[in-house]
Amino acid sequence: MDELPPDVALMWRLRETPRRGPKPTLSLDDIVRAAIEIADEENDLAAVSMARVAERLGNSTMALYRHVKSKDELLILMSDAALERPEPLPADVDWRTGLTFWADGVMTAVRKHSWYAKLPISGPPAGPNNLAWFDAALGALAGTGLPEEAKVGIAMGLITYVQGEMRMAMDLAAGFADNPDVFRQYGATLARVIDPKQMPALARVLDAGVFDEVGDFEQESDQDFDFGLQLYLDGVAAFIERVG
Amino acid sequence: MDELPPDVALMWRLRETPRRGPKPTLSLDDIVRAAIEIADEENDLAAVSMARVAERLGNSTMALYRHVKSKDELLILMSDAALERPEPLPADVDWRTGLTFWADGVMTAVRKHSWYAKLPISGPPAGPNNLAWFDAALGALAGTGLPEEAKVGIAMGLITYVQGEMRMAMDLAAGFADNPDVFRQYGATLARVIDPKQMPALARVLDAGVFDEVGDFEQESDQDFDFGLQLYLDGVAAFIERVG
DNA sequence: ACACCACTGCGTACCTGCTACGCTATTTAG
DNA sequence: CTAAATAGCGTAGCAGGTACGCAGTGGTGT
Incomplete structure (x- = not known):
């Protein structure tokens, strides 16, 4: 029993x-x-x-x-x-808006507890709040007509991506707070250390100046998050088109 | 100096x-x-x-x-x-084959050290081996003609996804080894605990039996990994089409 | 040859943190 | 009223990180 x-x-x-x-x-x-x-x-x-x-x-x-x-x-x-319940989805939105809304919600909820990403993962989601979030992601996909298993795969992948991004962002932010210079000099450091013959693609990125001029940290990390999220959602769109 | x-x-x-x-x-x-x-x-x-x-x-x-x-x-x-250098990319492959090859390589390298995902992240990649992997991912995108900044975004997102998936997979595998029953009963546990009125999407997944019959753990986690990876790569394809 | 000094290895000691164990006090069932 | 179940807690053991200072070692410069 x-x-x-x-x-x-x-x-x-x-x-x-x-x-x-x-x-x-x-x-x-x-x-x-x-x-x-x-x-x-x-x-x-x-x-x-x-x-x-x-x-x-x-x-x-x-x-x-x-x-x-x-x-x-x-x-x-x-x-x-630590995670309060997700806000309910706005009514009658398409899956993409729904998942974007969901991802923003996770972002906001986790941002309030920057240590969240450091917690050890003990198993699949099982608590009431975590399951509510899981349910919300699945709910955003309800209108797609996808098989349930695919919805789970998509939601899991999204959770993984979001959590990974949070972990990265939070750890980098902590490092940045401790020692901003390391980040500001990142491009210069790489230039000192890299052999362009052995890592040509990276050298090209350096030459293009991508790592110079690190602006506002938080803002940039938001942009990275959105960029990756949109890529993933584009993938979901392609999948829906292929299957549906 | x-x-x-x-x-x-x-x-x-x-x-x-x-x-x-x-x-x-x-x-x-x-x-x-x-x-x-x-x-x-x-x-x-x-x-x-x-x-x-x-x-x-x-x-x-x-x-x-x-x-x-x-x-x-x-x-x-x-x-x-802990990460040995990546194997060089096969010559003349398209970016998608290249990135899949790369992701498989990361997978194999990290699998040899299941503790890897537990390491604290201290900053952007800076060591010779980590940078070699970074370079390899960028190299796979060399033929796309994308701006360098986009390549970096794509590679970073991919690294985040792969590392997140590894972390999840490794932690779950450890939990599974400790206590297989918790996983086998996952569906049953959720059914006992969830109110279908409050979490309808999750209840539908349970009814569909998605969480019953947990088969080979490692194989299933590989499938999840591939599924998410393909979604992300589909997204990259869409991006390349839009920009290129 | 000799003195100097940077450097390596290490013993000691301190501090923090988790938790097993068992005692005492408290409350309720019978 | 007695016994059982339970809460809080003091003590102590153990593990782990690391500051500090001493002893020995072997180039360097006189």
């Missing part, structure tokens, strides 16, 4: 509340919220330690372990709780 | 060798190789500790710090050294 994996049961808050024993002074929600707050404030997932979370809640470190089996489990809970 | 970032200088082995002092019994190559061996053997990046690396080399922990500034720096060196 109750064969749900423990993490999943916990994310859905499905464990039965005990009848005996002292009233808890601590709730799972409090713990997860405190952990997320710490990560947000420090902009650093590594700042989340069991001790720090407990301290913020005015409890001892070990008290947390009555509610959470391990720190890994806490991270899994964070990965679901 | 010598304004190269220290990590980059190290990856290219560009620091001048000291004239005085005892002969080193330890080389940077040894350290990086040992670290990679440990990660490979344990299939786990976390198994790489400074103490463990030193032990394998018959030295003390602190001796490593004469060659490497910190563990982070060691990780950066690993991220370049």
Whole structure:
């Protein structure tokens, strides 16, 4: 009967509340919220330690372990709780508008928690919020008449791309904040180090000056994101035309 | 003059060798190789500790710090050294064959080091091996006549997608090895937990049985990878047609 | 030949972080 | 009222990163 994996049961808050024993002074929600707050404030997932979370809640470190089996489990809970539900799709939009809307939504949601991309992936989406996002992507494809399996493939690929892009963007942004010069000198550094005979294509890019003049970092990373997204969506369009 | 970032200088082995002092019994190559061996053997990046690396080399922990500034720096060196150079492109192939060849090459190279996707991203590619891969992707696009900036965008997007897919695949594979049942019951778990009224698109996918019958894991993850890759490449084709 | 000094390897020690274990206090079922 | 179940927590063990300073080593310049 109750064969749900423990993490999943916990994310859905499905464990039965005990009848005996002292009233808890601590709730799972409090713990997860405190952990997320710490990560947000420090902009650093590594700042989340069991001790720090407990301290913020005015409890001892070990008290947390009555509610959470391990720190890994806490991270899994964070990965679901940090994303609020997606806004519902505007009515009657075509799939492309829908997926663009969806991708922007993910972008905005994750941007609020720059540590999100550093979370270990523990399995396929299983928590309520993550599944809601998954459902939203599938919903955008509802009108296409594609077979369900293809919709899943498209949605998964999109999730992968978006998460990959976020990870890249966030890590680069962190590096940029630490040490802007490394980025500003990127073109110059490559020029110093590369042998044009061995890497001719890269040398041509350097000659064209693509890596000089790094402007606004965030803006440029947005442009890259959109560019890749449009490529992927063009691919989806081609696929729909081929199959439909 | 010598304004190269220290990590980059190290990856290219560009620091001048000291004239005085005892002969080193330890080389940077040894350290990086040992670290990679440990990660490979344990299939786990976390198994790489400074103490463990030193032990394998018959030295003390602190001796490593004469060659490497910190563990982070060691990780950066690993991220370049773990990927051997790409095989040269077959001559006279169109861009699509070239990029597919390239993506397969990345796949094979990274598969040898399943921990690779867990490495923190420290910045844009800067080591000799990483840049060689970057160059190879750009080289595959050489015949398209696209502006250099577009080539960079396409190559970056592709790298992002491939790395994201690897990360997903490797983490899921690890989870699957730990606990196969969670994956086999994925469909059943979702069915238990989802309200079809709130997530109709997902419910339809479940009804269609897409998540039942999980077959060979590795094979399926290969299929997903190819599917997404083809979508992206279709998008590139559309872009080339539009611009060229 | 000798003194100097940059450099390597390393022992020690400190700090942070996760968590197993067991005690005590609290609440409710019977 | 007693027993069982449960919450919080103090202690302690273990692992891992790394700052610091000492000892030995071997070119360099006098």
